[in-house]
Amino acid sequence: MPELPEVETTVRGLARYLEGARIARVAVNRPDLRRPFPADLVQSLVGATITGLGRRAKYGLIHTDRARTMVFHLGMSGRWRIEPDTIEKHDHLVIETAAGHVLALNDARRFGSVDLVDSDKLDAWPAFAALGPEPLGDGLTPRHLQHAFAGRSAPVKGLLLDQRIVAGLGNIYVCEALHRAHVSPERAGGQVTRAGTERLVPAIRAVLEESIAAGGSTIRDYAQPNGELGYFAASWRVYGREGEACACGGTIGRAVQGGRSSFWCARCQK
DNA sequence: CCCTCGCCCTGCTGGC
DNA sequence: TGCCAGCAGGGCGAGG
Numbered sequence: 001m002p003e004l005p006e007v008e009t010t011v012r013g014l015a016r017y018l019e020g021a022r023i024a025r026v027a028v029n030r031p032d033l034r035r036p037f038p039a040d041l042v043q044s045l046v047g048a049t050i051t052g053l054g055r056r057a058k059y060g061l062i063h064t065d066r067a068r069t070m071v072f073h074l075g076m077s078g079r080w081r082i083e084p085d086t087i088e089k090h091d092h093l094v095i096e097t098a099a100g101h102v103l104a105l106n107d108a109r110r111f112g113s114v115d116l117v118d119s120d121k122l123d124a125w126p127a128f129a130a131l132g133p134e135p136l137g138d139g140l141t142p143r144h145l146q147h148a149f150a151g152r153s154a155p156v157k158g159l160l161l162d163q164r165i166v167a168g169l170g171n172i173y174v175c176e177a178l179h180r181a182h183v184s185p186e187r188a189g190g191q192v193t194r195a196g197t198e199r200l201v202p203a204i205r206a207v208l209e210e211s212i213a214a215g216g217s218t219i220r221d222y223a224q225p226n227g228e229l230g231y232f233a234a235s236w237r238v239y240g241r242e243g244e245a246c247a248c249g250g251t252i253g254r255a256v257q258g259g260r261s262s263f264w265c266a267r268c269q270k
Numbered sequence: 271c272c273c274t275c276g277c278c279c280t281g282c283t284g285g286c
Numbered sequence: 287t288g289c290c291a292g293c294a295g296g297g298c299g300a301g302g
């Protein structure tokens with residue numbers, strides 16, 4: 001379930017193989033994921049040198065020396081496979097570097113995407129133009145959340161999933177951040193108190209930073225043959241724990257909000 | 271503008 | 287053992 005920490009971990013892992021590398025071969029094994037692959041993807045990438053990698057929200061960025069950036073989204077099930085022994089089903093895009101490293105973008109459910117964007121126009125790219133601040137940057141403040149939530153009747157759970165308000169949170173980390181901040185996911189945005197937003201900001205940062213640290217610890221395994229990027233063992237306090245005891249002594253419950261499961265403890269989240 | 275809902279897709283799980 | 291319904295979810299568009 002790639003959210004911000006998984007994408008960040010993936011990008012850091014890919015950088016070991018791609019930073020400064022020249023792309024020797026690109027294989028596109030099906031016409032599309034969520035969208036068609038760019039028609040000029042192969043010709044744009046083959047022969048290019050990768051100048052750097054980055055991340056924006058849940059998107060990974062692979063910058064090239066041709067002023068074009070390959071932007072990938074892992075969707076629900078996307079992952080990069082490193083030095084695979086064999087190309088398997090769902091290895092939709094395969095990149096081989098001049099140094100002989102092979103990286104395969106595998107995405108069984110095909111909710112992911114691959115695009116090519118002019119590097120100097122990334123901020124204006126439609127998917128990026130309306131994104132809210134990065135949660136680990138200076139833009140996420142209690143004041144920002146207070147402003148974004150003001151007057152909203154929708155549950156705060158859904159507002160935090162809205163990439164225009166904060167960029168990069170998904171279902172799991174929203175549940176975890178709300179729990180740490182003692183805010184109920186069902187509370188209307190406009191009814192989140194100032195104290196609530198002041199707890200939410202450090203809670204969001206903490207869950208993301210801890211997850212990145214945990215994911216980063218698996219990077220050492222990436223060099224192994226068949227090593228895979230993007231997943232790490234996480235210990236969640238509420239997500240997926242319906243019926244279990246909360247640390248406060250309450251019981252973790254579950255409800256569907258906006259078609260997605262929310263997990264929270266009604267005893268310590270108000 | 272705001273809010274909610276359904277769709278896309280496949281693999282895994284659990285119930286019978 | 288086999289079958290099948292249900293679930294997972296990010297982004298986006300439809301409709302109220």
